[in-house]
Amino acid sequence: MNSDTLIIxxxxxxxxxxxxxxxxxSPAVMVRAHEASGAEMITxxxxxxxxxxxxxxxxxxxxxxxSLLDYIDTSKYFLLPNTAGCDTADEAIRTARLGREAGLxxxxxxxVIGDERTLFPDTExxxxxxxxxxxxxxxxxxxxxxxxxxxxxxxxxxxxxxxxLGAPIGSGLGIQNVNNLRIIRxxxxxxxxxxxxxxxxxxxALAMELxxxxxxxxTAIAGAQDPVAMAESMKLAVRAGRLAYLAGRIPRKLYAxxxxxxxxxxxx
Amino acid sequence: MCAKxxxxxxxxxxxxxxxxxxxxxxxxxxxxxxxxxxxARLAIDARRVAVEHNxxxxxxxxxxxxxxxxxxxxxxxNFVGGG
Numbered sequence: 001m002n003s004d005t006l007i008i009x010x011x012x013x014x015x016x017x018x019x020x021x022x023x024x025x026s027p028a029v030m031v032r033a034h035e036a037s038g039a040e041m042i043t044x045x046x047x048x049x050x051x052x053x054x055x056x057x058x059x060x061x062x063x064x065x066x067s068l069l070d071y072i073d074t075s076k077y078f079l080l081p082n083t084a085g086c087d088t089a090d091e092a093i094r095t096a097r098l099g100r101e102a103g104l105x106x107x108x109x110x111x112v113i114g115d116e117r118t119l120f121p122d123t124e125x126x127x128x129x130x131x132x133x134x135x136x137x138x139x140x141x142x143x144x145x146x147x148x149x150x151x152x153x154x155x156x157x158x159x160x161x162x163x164x165l166g167a168p169i170g171s172g173l174g175i176q177n178v179n180n181l182r183i184i185r186x187x188x189x190x191x192x193x194x195x196x197x198x199x200x201x202x203x204x205a206l207a208m209e210l211x212x213x214x215x216x217x218x219t220a221i222a223g224a225q226d227p228v229a230m231a232e233s234m235k236l237a238v239r240a241g242r243l244a245y246l247a248g249r250i251p252r253k254l255y256a257x258x259x260x261x262x263x264x265x266x267x268x
Numbered sequence: 269m270c271a272k273x274x275x276x277x278x279x280x281x282x283x284x285x286x287x288x289x290x291x292x293x294x295x296x297x298x299x300x301x302x303x304x305x306x307x308a309r310l311a312i313d314a315r316r317v318a319v320e321h322n323x324x325x326x327x328x329x330x331x332x333x334x335x336x337x338x339x340x341x342x343x344x345x346n347f348v349g350g351g
Contacts, residue, residue, distance in 0.1 A: 020349070020350060020351030021348075021349040021350060021351075022349040022350045022351045023349065023351075024349065030349070043350055043351055044347040044348070044349070044350055045347065045348050045349065045350025045351075046318075046345050046346075046347060046348075047345060047346065047347075047348045048291040048292070048343065048344065048345055049291065049310075049312060049317055049344045049345060049346050051290060051291055051293070051295075051310060051344070060290060060293075060295045060297075060310060061309075061310055061311055062310045062311055062312045062344075067313075067316050067346060067347070068346075068347050068348055068349055069316060069346075069347060079347070081347065082350050082351070084350050084351065094320065094323070094325075095345075097320075097325040098318040098320055098325055098343070098345045099318070099347075100318075100325075101318035101319075101325050101326070101327065101328065102316075102317060102318035102345060102346060102347055103347065169351070170351075196351075216351075217351070218350070218351025219351065
């Protein structure tokens with residue numbers, strides 16, 4: 001299976017699992033989970049540097065705190081900056097440009113959030129931001145709804161992959177609309193990454209069995225009781241699901257179909 | 269207030285106190301200064317951040333050349349954990 005690589009834009013990845021860096025109990029656990037996941041692409045968020053508020057002693061000054069990048073070996077992992085939390089196309093575009101300068105790569109996981117409670121994407125703003133960033137030379141990986149029409153529009157706008165959700169971000173509900181993902185799989189000409197909603201290994205396997213080219217997750221691993229063990233289980237699930245998809249499953253039938261020969265039974 | 273403290277240190281150069289919007293906060297700084305000098309003053313490693321100056325993201329190579337002016341809006345960001 002070594003030749004079964006995930007190719008997005010001009011890069012190929014031997015792992016089809018993409019993992020996040022948020023919500024870990026400690027950087028040490030995150031490092032071990034990344035290792036166990038086998039992932040090669042890792043998402044990061046772009047946020048203001050903490051600067052001591054004016055008026056405080058010695059202010060303004062940034063505190064001497066360890067940076068996330070102190071814990072990520074960038075010779076080993078490819079960083080994918082996200083625009084998480086942005087709720088307009090303009091904000092997401094600004095954040096993407098800053099992420100490009102901070103990470104020196106022109107890839108972005110594009111998120112434009114339409115609603116605080118569901119964190120569902122604002123697909124109108126998402127499309128607009130995709131068009132602008134593609135024009136600027138970005139490799140855009142948009143997080144979107146499991147809506148085949150929106151996915152097609154994003155593809156037409158030049159997205160390098162489409163990343164429909166399986167369920168709301170951080171919900172752990174698993175794939176909610178299997179049939180939409182199947183339809184998206186049929187239409188998609190760019191890689192299809194299921195992003196968000198995975199709760200456990202079987203959810204990731206199901207996404208891959210449906211024909212997803214990859215799965216992106218954060219909370220399912222970082223929030224597990226043992227994130228390192230869960231990261232390994234996700235690695236295996238993504239591989240298992242991929243193999244099952246390539247192998248081609250048997251059709252579902254209502255009635256039994258004996259595995260052993262009917263002829264030659266004793267006493268007949 | 270920081271700007272005033274700057275005088276006490278007996279800096280040999282004349283300076284202009286600047287008020288800028290830094291990451292959303294109003295901050296006083298002794299000027300004139302470049303973006304590189306601003307980062308140094310804040311003890312920020314320029315290799316780990318990206319800077320937006322009046323809505324324009326700055327290329328790292330230009331940080332030494334861009335001068336911070338009164339009223340400028342500056343955003344300094346870095347990578348944090350996220351999904």
